[in-house]
Amino acid sequence: MSDMITADLVDLDLSAETKEAAARSLAERMVAQGRVTDLEGFLADVAAREAQMPTGLDGGIGIPHCRSAHVTEPTLAFGRSAAGIDFGAADGPADLIFLIAAPAGADDAHLTILSSLARQLMNADFTSALRSVRDAGAAAALIRGDETPGEDAQGAQGASESASGASGSPSGASDGAKAAASATEDTVVASGAASSDATAADTTSAPAAGATAGSGERPFRIVAVTSCPTGIAHTYMAAESLENAGREAGVEVVVETQGSAGFTRLDPAVIAAADGVIFAHDVPVRDKDRFAGKPTVDVGVKAGINRPAELIAEVRGRAERGEVTAGSAPGTPVERAGESGEGYGTKLRKWLMSGVSYMVPFVAAGGLLIALGFALGGYEINKAPSVMEHFVWTQADSWAALLFQIGVVSFGFLVPVLAGYIAYGMADRPGLVPGFVGGAISVTINAGFLGGLAAGLIAGGVVMAIQKVNIPVALRGIMPVVVIPLVSSAIVGFLMFVVIGKPIAEVQKALTDGLNGLTGTNAVLLGALLGLMMCFDLGGPVNKVAYTFATAGIAVATPSDSAMKIMAAVMAAGMVPPLAMALATTVRGKLFTQTERENGKAAWVLGASFISEGAIPFAAADPLRVIPSSMVGGAVTGALSMAFGATLRAPHGGIFVVPLIGNAFLYLVAIAAGVCVTTALVVVLKGLRKPAVGTTAPGTGSGAAATAAERKQPVAA
Structure with a gap:
């Protein structure tokens, strides 16, 4: 971890009061070091990951993390808060904050090293040392593994000098750090009496070795799978927690970590010999059918971190009662594509x-x-x-x-x-x-x-x-x-x-007859409603309901005139959001980030092809301005299309099927009107936005973060 964290990426007096402010403060340090290219884009990725599941852990730890295209190299920043910051943990605020940034295409070796931090966080000596360290350099050295938790904290200055000397040399890491990295192999075995210094490779080859030394009774055996949406932190922390609990309970625990660096499948013989299964995951377990027919406990990944002993006891109880739960059966296609605990x-x-x-x-x-x-x-x-x-x-x-x-x-x-x-x-x-x-x-x-x-x-x-x-x-x-x-x-x-x-x-x-009878004001109102639906979630469920409603009407050999008008209104409204975002980035580019301006170029083609999803990057970055503006423009277009009596027999194609459209000129006028309305609203709303203190307004190239980046100095928290 020598090149992932330095003293410049450590803030021992983090003054932020919210998790968003904490992430911004630590991310600004990454920007200053040239490790993050777009602060706002990176923070949007962090927020999107946080929205999937809070990243607070019991024990006063917050570990926001994400993979992002705005990260140039795997990076770790650390902050220590005296007041504590709420990251959603059940036991209260976090005082140790780790921000992990991984590039979208991070290589396996770096992700493996990142995962070693997650395992270290389960070590009470490690977290205690971080709370007492007084020097940023010593904290960075401790996280890298250059300094072990047992070393005297009084040598902070010496540790700082040692850290600076070892920052460019992975070989300077201690044997303990190497063992921690080795322990992040995707298949790890924890036996009841296995040595804590043994590596994953040693124990995988002989899962039962030493588990029952001095005892003739076969130990209870558990296989487990851990995974989280990003596959960087919680995946490995849950594995470490289950292994530790297994050692304390005298139970053999074999863990398959399905992380970002890929995963190595458990040996089928190990699975066959297991007495029970634990799934601690927030993304679907891959190849779940391998574990069919065994007593199973299926929980979220945070349960694997916070209450591993309970999970082990629960799976043992189910095994004693002979329960084989449905959780061990292969998931359906929807379950495989979804998240754990969906209603x-x-x-x-x-x-x-x-x-x-x-x-x-x-x-x-x-x-x-x-x-x-x-x-x-x-x-x-x-x-x-x-x-x-x-x-x-x-x-x-x-x-x-x-x-x-x-x-x-x-x-x-x-x-x-x-x-x-x-x-x-x-x-x-x-x-x-x-x-x-x-x-x-x-x-x-x-x-x-x-x-x-x-x-x-x-x-x-x-x-x-x-x-x-x-x-x-x-x-x-x-x-x-x-x-x-x-x-x-x-x-x-x-x-x-x-x-x-x-x-x-x-x-x-009755529905068909009702559609055929739509005229005048009723038809215009229906067009406006369909336009709102098409632009509400840009290709999501509401959009698909409106689109399916329209296509069902023309899915006959001789569709009615009303059905073809509905199809025309739906396609016209669906073209508005991406075209409007493309136009907005053209006429007022300074209101958008460089990434958004690049996306705007592609949005011209996507919008013209009737692909509403072309506006999703803009909506994700600024939903409160983009989505309402798109809905207003879509409603205008849908209403005008119905009022003009435009008809469409084709269910797709955008401007490429204009020759097949009835009243084609007025149809294009309706689309242009909606695009102009949405563009105007987006430009006005974004223009009213005031940039936060200490941040860079999109496209201006000024602000605290940019200035610090030029000086290559960290931004003050």
Whole structure:
């Protein structure tokens, strides 16, 4: 860690009162040393990581950290606060603050060294020494491992000189530091009587060695997996905590740390011999099915740090009772893509979005093919005979009919794919068959898009219920291939045909009739509402609801005029945010950071292509100004598009499908109006913002941080 922290990156009198101010103060030191290129961009990345989960730890420790494109090299800054700063720990404020900055592409060796700090923080002697040290150089040396916690703190000046001499020489680290780095291998074993100086490599090769010296009884064996969103700190701290608790309890604990530097899978023999499993994680456990069939405790990573003894006792109790929990089974696609502890509301949203995400490519392909068919052959092409019966290679109408008929077939998959992949998101591959069957039935009985939603949820729920039944071992092999598809399809088919299909079809018909009857003020208000939704979360769930609502209306061979107006309004509004951000960075570049100005260049193309996500970098950096401004502009565009009577048969394409748009000129006027409104609001709101004291206003190149960087001196806290 010799080149990651120096005395200039240490503040033993950190005066910040909030975690944001503490991060800014320490980050300014990194900027002054040339290790962070964009202060505001880096702090936004730190805040985004903090929003995922507080980084405060019991014992008075705060460890904000992130990987960021604004970091030039792995860097660690340390601050000590006399008053304490709230980082969200259960036991109160933190007085030891570590800010870890890793480049977006940090190499494995540096991340491994960073993880060694996390393990040191579990050592009470180490944290006690940091609280008593009186010199910044000595603190840096202690963190690097040049000085051990047991050395006399009176030699602070000598330690400082030693630190400066060793800062460029990794070989100057003590044997203890080398052992700490070695202990960060991705697979670590802690045995009941194993020597504390043993490295991970030594114990991995013989996990049970010395565990029961002098005892003939086999020890209880636990395998564990730890992981956190960044994979730098909490991952390794939880591993160290579990290992220490295992030693105290006389239990063998083998930990697989799934960190940023990758991970080494536990030996299958070690997993097979384990009596229980502990998952301490905040991101999905990779290859979770390896641990199936064992008593399992599944908690967040902070539980692994704060109460490891309780977790070990809990998994031992479950093993004694013969409990094999669902937590040891493979996760569903939604669980593998989500975070630990998500509620049913969040899961429901992700299940629905799973279906929508698989459906959208069918919408785009089918819709564009149909639109091209109309463009080549006119709106009467839907009455052309099948190309199987009549196709002339030299006639444009034949090619138009071919494109149209391929598009219609593609559209025919929309509802089955939607239902099938909702069920897939809930129950994995066993949900596909009943989901597709239920979706196809929805098409058959004219229950449409709503029927597909219901069929997917029912299919997933039925499969999940079947999977919870305790099946004899002899029958488990045929369950996913025969039993689950048979039983679930029969149940879903019965419910869709006999019980809920007809009511849903009636609701679908009422909605369709209502849309067809929209005129005047009602149509304009609907356009404004859809514009607001498209710009609310820029490609997120609300955006997708509006988009799916529009595409469902045109997912037929002959959509109504109202449905095509809705599709036009939705696409127009979705183009506004990225185009507006691109224009704003062009006309008032000084209000934006250099990174944002670069993103603005790409936003021109993304916005023109109807990719609302092009505005996400701007919204993430300044949501309170960008999102409301985008929503106002989107509402203006949606309302104008409906008022102008613009129609669109294609579900995607942006300006590249303008020839397929009805009233194309007025449609472009509506988009331009929304872009101008959003740009004006963003410029005004950002212009009213006052830069914080001691920071650099975006684009000005002045301020305390920039001045300090020029002098290569740390900014005063």
